[in-house]
Every structure is written in structure tokens, then in C-alpha cells.
Amino acid sequence: MNVEAELCRVERSSLRRVAGWRPEWVRRFVPVVEEAAERTKVWWGAALAMTALGGARGARAALSGLTAMAMSEVASNAVVKPLWNRRRPPKELIPHDDVHGRPDSASFPSGHTAAAVGFTGAVAAVWPTAGAACVLPAAAVAVQRVHSGAHYPSDVAAGAAIGGLGAWAVHRLPRLLRRLIL
Known part of the structure; x- marks a missing residue:
């Protein structure tokens, strides 16, 4: 068995399954998520809310989240992306017509997901x-990134892995640097 061919088959099948999920609430919800994720609006909004409602802890959480988000986006x-340069999934794999407006950049990895996980992980800490x-x-x-094709x-x-590393780095690197310097 060719492991690479089997992994490719499983991935394409998973993509079709997620992209083909079309209940009415999904068709309404996906564009809202896509718009909120563009230019990381949802995370800037969350940071603003945390700062306004959470006092000093909220401000620290927001700053940690935004820092991890930025680090994760840059890494991704x-x-x-320039090293990997993977093409986006072909339109014929997406079983719906909402495949317009996809980015021209490389597909691997998902920068939106890196930002989301980086922000969330850093805030949670x-x-x-x-x-x-x-x-x-x-x-x-x-x-949504898979569903949209x-x-x-x-x-x-x-x-998600890059975002997790970004969240980890925001909280661990300053401590490691202090140990090296002191």
C-alpha cells in the first residue's frame, strides 16, 4: 500500500465530507464566520471586550492573545507558506458553489486557524x-476554512499546531530569556 496515496485519498474524502455538509443553519453561519475571521476582526473584537470588561487580567489576556495571534500569523x-507553496484544493472537490473569493496564496498552513488557535491558547493561559x-x-x-474549500x-x-506554538511561545519564551540573561 502506498501510504502517501492513501493519506491523499483520506484527506480529499474528508474535505468533500466537510465541504458537503449543507444544512440550512450551516449555509447561514459559514459566511458570518468567514467575515468575522477576515483580517482577524473576531480576535480584535474579543481583545477589546476583554480589555473593557476584564480589568487588568482582561488587558493581560488580550495582549497575550494578540501577541500570539501576530506571531502565529507571521510564522504561518x-x-x-512560502516554503511549502501547496495549491488550494481544486474546485471540483468542493460540492457547492461557494468557492468564489478564495485566496491566491499557498494553502498550507491555514493562517486563519493559526491566528485563532494562537489567540485562544494565549488568552486561556x-x-x-x-x-x-x-x-x-x-x-x-x-x-469554515475547510468547508469553504x-x-x-x-x-x-x-x-492549529503553529497557533499552539505561538501561544506557548508568548508565555514561555520570556521566562526562558530571563533565565539565559540572568
Whole structure:
């Protein structure tokens, strides 16, 4: 058995399954998620709400989230995408007509997912309740990226891993640097 061919078959099948999920509420919800995720609006809005409602803890959580989001986006979009340069999924794999407006950039990894997971993970480390509130929007962004045909499932998984590393780095690197310097 050719492992690479089998992985490709499973990924394409998963993409078709997620993109083909078309209940009425999904058709209404997906464009809302897509719009909120564009230019990281949802995460800037969440940061603003945390700052306004959470006092000093909210401000620290917002700053951590925005920093991890930025680090994750840079790692995803400026470092990994140019190295990998994977094409977007072909339109014929997407069983609906909502495939317009996909980015021209490389598909691997998902920068939207990296930003979502980075923000959510970093917030959760400072303010677990606010982080928990960010989990559902972050998951919705990840699913929307596959559903819209903008990404393969592995692109989203890689974006989530990069976001997780971004969240980790925001909280661990300053401590490591202090140990090295002192």
C-alpha cells in the first residue's frame, strides 16, 4: 500500500465530507464566520471586550492573545507558506458553489486557524474563562476554512499546531530569556 496515496485519498474524502455538509443553519453561519475571521476582526473584537470588561487580567489576556495571534500569523504566512507553496484544493472537490473569493496564496498552513488557535491558547493561559469563550469561535474558523474549500484538513491541522506554538511561545519564551540573561 502506498501510504502517501492513501493519506491523499483520506484527506480529499474528508474535505468533500466537510465541504458537503449543507444544512440550512450551516449555509447561514459559514459566511458570518468567514467575515468575522477576515483580517482577524473576531480576535480584535474579543481583545477589546476583554480589555473593557476584564480589568487588568482582561488587558493581560488580550495582549497575550494578540501577541500570539501576530506571531502565529507571521510564522504561518511569512515563513511556512512560502516554503511549502501547496495549491488550494481544486474546485471540483468542493460540492457547492461557494468557492468564489478564495485566496491566491499557498494553502498550507491555514493562517486563519493559526491566528485563532494562537489567540485562544494565549488568552486561556491568562484567563481560562475568556479562553474557553474563544474555543467555539476558533473551532468555527477552522471548520469554515475547510468547508469553504480554502484549505485541506491538514492545512488547518498545521495552522492549529503553529497557533499552539505561538501561544506557548508568548508565555514561555520570556521566562526562558530571563533565565539565559540572568
